[in-house]
């Protein structure tokens with residue numbers, strides 16, 4: 001098991017407001033970690049620290065020299081007014097590997113076409129992103145994250161606005177992608193998550209790591225992360241209640 005990212009004893013704060021303390025997490029090759037926790041618990045903040053969009057107040061992060069991250073931001077953090085087309089958003093994912101002044105290679109352009117085809121938006125590839133629905137935005141930013149051929153894919157609530165049909169193909173795709181890359185997936189949908197991921201981290205001011213995808217009420221309660229079981233049709237869903245850590 002090769003570690004890609006090792007988070008040691010991280011504290012994160014905005015101004016002087018501490019939102020994460022003493023967080024430890026190893027992300028290894030081929031991991032598929034589901035990150036759950038209540039709103040405001042610090043999930044996005046943890047991802048930002050791993051991606052180095054935010055400096056930790058204290059603690060250390062070690063990264064494999066060959067680490068290449070693909071990142072799908074939470075949709076509400078994307079500026080939809082920015083005047084850029086669907087195709088160019090996806091293409092911009094190449095700058096993780098390419099120099100900004102370089103021309104895209106034939107293979108790169110072909111990859112953009114394949115990804116556009118996959119998300120069913122090939123015929124509208126020149127549309128400005130301002131005209132898209134939240135679900136379409138998420139698909140496009142997933143493609144952008146995949147452009148760099150990452151070995152760690154980080155997804156912040158990719159299923160928030162996605163319709164049920166695409167959600168099923170998204171989850172199939174993630175299963176396939178996990179053969180070649182580690183995945184960190186933040187989601188509110190604990191029911192779906194636990195059937196897909198290999199392990200689970202509960203983030204709520206701190207982090208509790210659970211070495212399995214079987215997450216029961218008892219387990220979460222023992223981590224001080226109580227949940228409620230709600231049923232939609234045949235599929236049991238677990239929804240996190242707001243809760244405080246020690």
Ligand SMILES: Nc1ncnc2c1ncn2[C@@H]1O[C@H](COP(=O)(O)OP(=O)(O)O)[C@@H](O)[C@H]1O
Nearest residue numbers: 014015019037038039040041042043044045046
């Ligand atoms: N840019 C920011 N400036 C100040 N506070 C922030 C900022 N981003 C997040 N926070 C605060 O940090 C806490 C954790 O937020 P976040 O990491 O977004 O949680 P989650 O993703 O689990 O919902 C929340 O209380 C939130 O209000």
Ligand SMILES: [Mg+2]
Nearest residue numbers: 043044045074
């Ligand atoms: Mg978030």
